[in-house]
Amino acid sequence: xxxxxxxxxxxxxxxxxxxxxxxxxxxxxxxxxxxxxxxxxxxxxxxxxxxxxxxxxxxxxxxxxxxxxxxxxxxxxxxxxxxxxxxxxxxxxxxxxxxxxxxxxxxxxxxxxxxxxxxxxxxxxxxxxxxxxxxxxxxxxxxxxxxxxxxxxxxxxxxxxxxxxxxxxxxxxxxxxxxxxxxxxxxxxxxxxxxxxxxxxxxxxxxxxxxxxxxxxxxxxxxxxxxxxxxxxxxxxxxxxxxxxxxxxxxxxxxxxxxxxxxxxxxxxxxxxxxxxxxxxxxxxxxxxxxxxxxxxxxxxxxxxxxxxxxxxxxxxxxxxxxxxxxxxxxxxxxxxxxxxxxx
Amino acid sequence: xxxxxxxxxxxxxxxxxxxxxxxxxxxxxxxxxxxxxxxxxxxxxxxxxxxxxxxxxxxxxxxxxxxxxxxxxxxxxxxxxxxxxxxxxxxxxxxxxxxxxxxxxxxxxxxxxxxxxxxxxxxxxxxxxxxxxxxxxxxxxxxxxxxxxxxxxxxxxxxxxxxxxxxxxxxxxxxxxxxxxxxxxxxxxxxxxxxxxxxxxxxxxxxxxxxxxxxxxxxxxxxxxxxxxxxxxxxxxxxxxxxxxxxxxxxxxxxxxxxxxxxxxxxxxxxxxxxxxxxxxxxxxxxxxxxxxxxxxxxxxxxxxxxxxxxxxxxxxxxxxxxxxxxxxxxxxxxxxxxxxxxxxxxxxxxxxxxxxxxxxxxxxxxxxxxxxxxxxxxxxxxxxxxxxxxxxxxxxxxxxxxxxxxxxxxxxxxxxxxxxxxxxxxxxxxxxxxxxxxxxxxxxxxxxxxxxxxxxxxxx
Numbered sequence: 001x002x003x004x005x006x007x008x009x010x011x012x013x014x015x016x017x018x019x020x021x022x023x024x025x026x027x028x029x030x031x032x033x034x035x036x037x038x039x040x041x042x043x044x045x046x047x048x049x050x051x052x053x054x055x056x057x058x059x060x061x062x063x064x065x066x067x068x069x070x071x072x073x074x075x076x077x078x079x080x081x082x083x084x085x086x087x088x089x090x091x092x093x094x095x096x097x098x099x100x101x102x103x104x105x106x107x108x109x110x111x112x113x114x115x116x117x118x119x120x121x122x123x124x125x126x127x128x129x130x131x132x133x134x135x136x137x138x139x140x141x142x143x144x145x146x147x148x149x150x151x152x153x154x155x156x157x158x159x160x161x162x163x164x165x166x167x168x169x170x171x172x173x174x175x176x177x178x179x180x181x182x183x184x185x186x187x188x189x190x191x192x193x194x195x196x197x198x199x200x201x202x203x204x205x206x207x208x209x210x211x212x213x214x215x216x217x218x219x220x221x222x223x224x225x226x227x228x229x230x231x232x233x234x235x236x237x238x239x240x241x242x243x244x245x246x247x248x249x250x251x252x253x254x255x256x257x258x259x260x261x262x263x264x265x266x267x268x269x270x271x272x273x274x275x276x277x278x279x280x281x282x283x284x285x286x287x288x289x290x291x292x293x294x295x296x297x298x299x300x301x302x303x304x305x306x307x308x309x310x311x312x313x314x315x316x317x318x319x320x321x322x323x324x325x326x327x328x329x330x331x332x333x334x335x336x337x338x339x340x341x342x343x344x
Numbered sequence: 345x346x347x348x349x350x351x352x353x354x355x356x357x358x359x360x361x362x363x364x365x366x367x368x369x370x371x372x373x374x375x376x377x378x379x380x381x382x383x384x385x386x387x388x389x390x391x392x393x394x395x396x397x398x399x400x401x402x403x404x405x406x407x408x409x410x411x412x413x414x415x416x417x418x419x420x421x422x423x424x425x426x427x428x429x430x431x432x433x434x435x436x437x438x439x440x441x442x443x444x445x446x447x448x449x450x451x452x453x454x455x456x457x458x459x460x461x462x463x464x465x466x467x468x469x470x471x472x473x474x475x476x477x478x479x480x481x482x483x484x485x486x487x488x489x490x491x492x493x494x495x496x497x498x499x500x501x502x503x504x505x506x507x508x509x510x511x512x513x514x515x516x517x518x519x520x521x522x523x524x525x526x527x528x529x530x531x532x533x534x535x536x537x538x539x540x541x542x543x544x545x546x547x548x549x550x551x552x553x554x555x556x557x558x559x560x561x562x563x564x565x566x567x568x569x570x571x572x573x574x575x576x577x578x579x580x581x582x583x584x585x586x587x588x589x590x591x592x593x594x595x596x597x598x599x600x601x602x603x604x605x606x607x608x609x610x611x612x613x614x615x616x617x618x619x620x621x622x623x624x625x626x627x628x629x630x631x632x633x634x635x636x637x638x639x640x641x642x643x644x645x646x647x648x649x650x651x652x653x654x655x656x657x658x659x660x661x662x663x664x665x666x667x668x669x670x671x672x673x674x675x676x677x678x679x680x681x682x683x684x685x686x687x688x689x690x691x692x693x694x695x696x697x698x699x700x701x702x703x704x705x706x707x708x709x710x711x712x713x714x715x716x717x718x719x720x721x722x723x724x725x726x727x728x729x730x731x732x733x734x735x736x737x738x739x740x741x742x743x744x745x746x747x748x749x750x751x752x753x754x755x756x757x758x759x760x761x762x763x764x765x766x767x768x769x770x771x772x773x774x775x776x777x778x779x780x781x782x783x784x785x786x787x788x789x790x791x792x793x794x795x796x797x798x799x800x801x802x803x804x805x
Contacts (some may be wrong), residue, residue, distance in 0.1 A: 064610075066653055082649055085612060086603075086612030086614075087612075104612070106612045106615075106652060107611050107612045107652075109609065126579075131577055131578055131585050133579055153580065154562075154578075154579055155562055157583045256399055
């Protein structure tokens with residue numbers, strides 16, 4: 001897509017989408033001192049990616065080497081990796097701290113990493129059900145002192161969602177989860193302001209999604225989608241959810257379906273902070289989708305290939321707080337992509 | 345001012361006397377507790393080229409290396425006997441006839457007794473190794489109306505052994521308890537077991553590990569000898585062997601290499617990087633729980649159990665290609681010092697050194713001159729142990745020994761520094777030959793060899 005058309009589409013999108021929260025705190029602006037896309041090769045299978053709120057570093061789990069990779073956005077170089085637990089997948093940063101939490105899928109534990117020191121401080125044991133071995137896969141941190149962690153049960157299709165109290169570091173099954181146990185592959189994604197967590201039961205076909213509210217510490221009602229989805233993302237306040245798989249549906253905060261984006265593809269997703277744009281990874285690019293018109297309005301090159309195959313982590317992306325930068329996991333590393341987004 | 349002398353002349357009040365007595369008593373108790381020390385492993389100091397294949401005819405069912413690292417005992421299932429491999433001479437001795445179809449076996453510490461599970465004979469053979477003969481058979485009672493035989497056994501330090509049976513013609517079995525002093529057998533009904541269930545004791549025999557065979561649930565059980573209780577966990581896949589470290593703190597199972605802690609939490613997983621070759625077979629774990637081993641075709645994977653990464657491979661000099669998930673190919677036992685693996689392979693037993701921790705020169709008394717390098721490498725290893733046990737590195741007389749003569753003081757300070765590491769590890773320290781007198785005692789190969797063995801023994805702790 002031509003740059004002019006993309007810019008125009010984004011201007012329209014931003015103009016028609018008012019700011020969701022007028023009093024939200026200022027977001028750090030990413031200084032993109034590189035020619036987009038910038039591909040950074042990394043050896044090993046990557047599990048998940050996050051960008052810190054200050055837009056200083058990108059963190060990725062390296063599932064092959066049991067470590068967290070760190071890319072400095074100032075120097076655009078890979079730093080010394082941080083050794084964590086076994087087979088790390090999901091990770092999330094705790095705002096206002098130097099702490100990074102890593103879901104170790106090769107054990108029933110979560111690594112607590114001090115990113116200032118660049119070391120794993122400790123591991124938190126997570127509970128298992130009925131002597132099965134449930135291992136953490138994805139983690140999302142809310143702004144109420146809690147994190148939600150999805151687990152998969154080794155050797156079976158079981159799985160669950162547990163709650164981690166970040167202050168006491170006690171992890172426990174959520175007895176009020178609105179979905180039955182036994183689903184593996186539960187994806188979790190926190191909104192940037194951490195007021196909500198989007199939840200997708202990806203192994204269910206068609207998939208179901210839920211929205212967790214941090215302020216009430218409750219799960220909302222289930223929304224059964226038309227298709228199975230492979231990932232879910234949320235806008236800054238969680239007012240827009242964008243679950244995607246063969247088809248992508250756009251949901252509001254009450255999980256009402258606002259529209260559908262029907263171009264068939266598997267992949268992962270991200271949402272601009274204001275919820276006006278969705279991003280969807282494709283085999284060698286990222287589609288830019290208007291979440292108002294539900295139409296593809298552009299495409300971003302990633303500088304590498306994105307092969308959607310087991311364990312379906314390639315293509316996952318993180319978007320910076322200001323929406324200007326996407327870090328997407330590719331077949332051979334990670335690509336840093338400038339979105340061109342200029343909204344809030 | 346009250347001087348100390350004045351204070352000491354004052355008669356103590358009864359209350360104070362009671363308090364002082366209590367403190368003295370508590371101090372005594374504390375001292376007793378602190379004085380509990382474990383015994384360092386006996387070092388396998390026999391020489392062989394690794395790997396060495398010892399050809400053995402027949403289908404082999406199980407293998408153990410004795411605590412003194414003098415013999416490996418292997419059940420020969422097709423020949424109904426126990427093979428006796430001398431590790432000193434690396435030769436097979438006269439085999440010991442036992443019951444029919446022997447598979448699992450275990451040694452009873454502090455005795456000369458070896459217990460053998462006769463997997464088609466319905467019994468357990470008691471072998472007196474000093475007589476080199478089976479002395480009796482303990483009949484295993486059936487748990488059903490079908491024929492049933494023991495196939496795996498592990499001996500705990502509470503006077504009990506646990507063994508698993510296989511019911512012929514089915515994939516079921518049962519778990520039994522053998523009272524070693526009375527030889528009474530009792531069925532343990534806590535668990536249903538499959539026909540390929542395997543048991544293994546920790547080196548201190550305070551914990552037994554059990555994997556329930558023939559079951560995709562992957563049930564792993566930890567038996568605590570002190571409380572005679574079980575704890576379990578499901579790993580959701582077929583498993584073929586289980587191993588524990590010296591104190592039963594770390595436990596691993598294969599295939600997959602799952603590492604569990606004492607509370608049966610899954611600490612980590614080391615996935616197979618190549619699943620196109622046989623991933624079934626055996627495993628082992630270093631006495632200190634830091635390194636794991638698993639058989640993989642003609643090699644053994646070496647795994648770091650702190651990072652849960654594969655760190656290397658050891659060749660076994662043979663193959664384990666015909667393993668079918670039921671027989672014992674790839675099963676292995678690790679010597680008490682963690683330095684020698686004995687692996688059941690397609691054509692016999694492969695003897696494998698686990699690490700290249702060899703010191704410079706094989707020291708021969710009266711032949712090998714003692715050189716500076718013999719001292720400096722001991723310094724490095726001893727400081728490594730001191731760091732491991734929370735001590736500062738030792739400072740040495742003449743830090744650089746280049747061009748220097750080896751003196752008694754060099755050996756004496758190595759002994760002292762190592763003694764402190766043993767104390768820090770709460771392990772009974774070794775005794776050394778000769779009180780070294782400054783410039784009066786010539787340094788002999790024996791002095792250096794003793795230090796080497798003491799280092800290796802503590803490294804294996």
